[in-house]
Amino acid sequence: QQQVKQSPQSLIVQKGGISIINCAYENTAFDYFPWYQQFPGKGPALLIAIRPDVSEKKEGRFTISFNKSAKQFSLHIMDSQPGDSATYFCAAITNSGYALNFGKGTSLLVTP
Amino acid sequence: KAGVTQTPRYLIKTRGQQVTLSCSPISGHRSVSWYQQTPGQGLQFLFEYFSETQRNKGNFPGRFSGRQFSNSRSEMNVSTLELGDSALYLCASSLQTSGAQYFGPGTRLLVL
Numbered sequence: 001q002q003q004v005k006q007s008p009q010s011l012i013v014q015k016g017g018i019s020i021i022n023c024a025y026e027n028t029a030f031d032y033f034p035w036y037q038q039f040p041g042k043g044p045a046l047l048i049a050i051r052p053d054v055s056e057k058k059e060g061r062f063t064i065s066f067n068k069s070a071k072q073f074s075l076h077i078m079d080s081q082p083g084d085s086a087t088y089f090c091a092a093i094t095n096s097g098y099a100l101n102f103g104k105g106t107s108l109l110v111t112p
Numbered sequence: 113k114a115g116v117t118q119t120p121r122y123l124i125k126t127r128g129q130q131v132t133l134s135c136s137p138i139s140g141h142r143s144v145s146w147y148q149q150t151p152g153q154g155l156q157f158l159f160e161y162f163s164e165t166q167r168n169k170g171n172f173p174g175r176f177s178g179r180q181f182s183n184s185r186s187e188m189n190v191s192t193l194e195l196g197d198s199a200l201y202l203c204a205s206s207l208q209t210s211g212a213q214y215f216g217p218g219t220r221l222l223v224l
Contacts, residue, residue: 032211034212034213036215041217042217042218043116043202043215043216043217043218044155044202044215045215046212046213046214046215049212089154089155091155097168098143098145098160098162098167098168099145099157099160099168099170100145100147100155100157100204100213101157102154102155102156103154104154105154105155
């Protein structure tokens with residue numbers, strides 16, 4: 001059973017545009033919500049993460065928005081660049097857990 | 113600090129054989145987790161070790177096993193390989209439970 005649902009499956013954005021990827025979860029015990037970026041042939045790289053006590057976290061061009069009541073969180077990539085073209089995964093883990101629960105991933109293509 | 117390293121990077125095996133994959137975590141990280149990544153199932157948790165003890169195991173058959181050594185290095189073993197075991201096997205290390213997990217480049221296993 002997929003504990004974290006991610007959409008869209010694929011996304012095409014023009015250079016300079018905003019990329020938005022959404023995730024939803026059901027388990028209210030989830031305590032930590034990271035986003036990973038994966039390039040072909042590489043392992044996932046931790047991009048940015050948030051805990052449920054804040055509604056937004058920004059690091060450079062990457063922002064996580066978190067809505068605890070709706071059990072949703074999203075990644076916004078501002079000023080998207082061709083180098084951002086990759087697969088993005090959201091994930092969640094409980095405060096006593098050891099296993100990241102991943103979304104199915106979003107393949108992002110940023111066109112020049 | 114050096115990142116998570118995994119060896120070998122690529123492996124080709126035939127059905128029925130067994131395989132051992134190795135992972136060296138980031139220095140100071142005592143938690144090591146293993147994940148399987150396939151196009152169909154995405155990223156799935158295999159197991160997690162901390163101080164040589166398996167603390168959690170995912171929904172995989174007993175053919176999948178692992179261990180952790182006193183220096184935190186970890187190995188996973190898959191016996192009686194099946195075609196469906198072809199995947200990217202990823203190791204991740206972390207400093208604490210429910211914290212950031214950092215992934216290695218993975219071992220690409222092809223079972224013929």
